Amino acid sequence: MEILYAIHFYSDWHCSSGLTSGTDADSLAIRDQDSLPYIPGKTIKGLLREAASIFAEFSEDQEEWKQFLQKCFGKQSDKENNQSQEGICYFSNAELSKAVKVKLLENQKSPLRLIFRKIASTAIEDDGQAKEHSLRKMEVTVPLVLFGQIQDCPDEYKDKMRSCLQWVKRLGVNRNRGLGRCDIKEVI
Secondary structure (H helix, E strand, O other): OOEEEEEEEOOOEOOEOOOOOOOOOOEOEOEOOOOOEEEOHHHHHHHHHHHHHHHHHHOOOHHHHHHHHHHHHEEOOOOOOOOOEEOOOEEOOEEOOHHHHHHHHHOOOOOHHHHEEEEEEOOEOOOOOEOOOOOEEEEEEOOOEEEEEEEOOOHHHHHHHHHHHHHOOEOOOOHHHOOOEEEEEEOO
């Protein structure tokens, strides 16, 4: 069973590539081979696993949620038996639609200036002055819509996976500081 979904961003967001651009930015956004933004499937899987774990902890049908977690996401190794088990679901990268990619790439001017920008922040001392050497710049992606898919989700767990998708409301770095506000909705 395949579940197609769309991530609608309502604020700037940042999934880090782990790279910097020297003095220009301390953290660059992750990009695909065409320099366009995307969210790795493993990030999506981690967010949905976290949602499923919360449901498993607080739901009345805890055992069903635990079975769903283990079957779809796999079993992580523990201290005692150090063996992990892979889940059966495959999580694709979430990407721009093909039509949007084509439009951005056919634009003669740099499409990067349309979808990426840099924001700066600094730590403030108790006296209201900026803390020395604390200025940081981060490259963020403007609000847009990305699409992804979850493959091999068993029919009996489809509703639970949908609940997990709906649970995610923030994604990426600095979620607690206003970045990455989003909704994830199934595309029918």
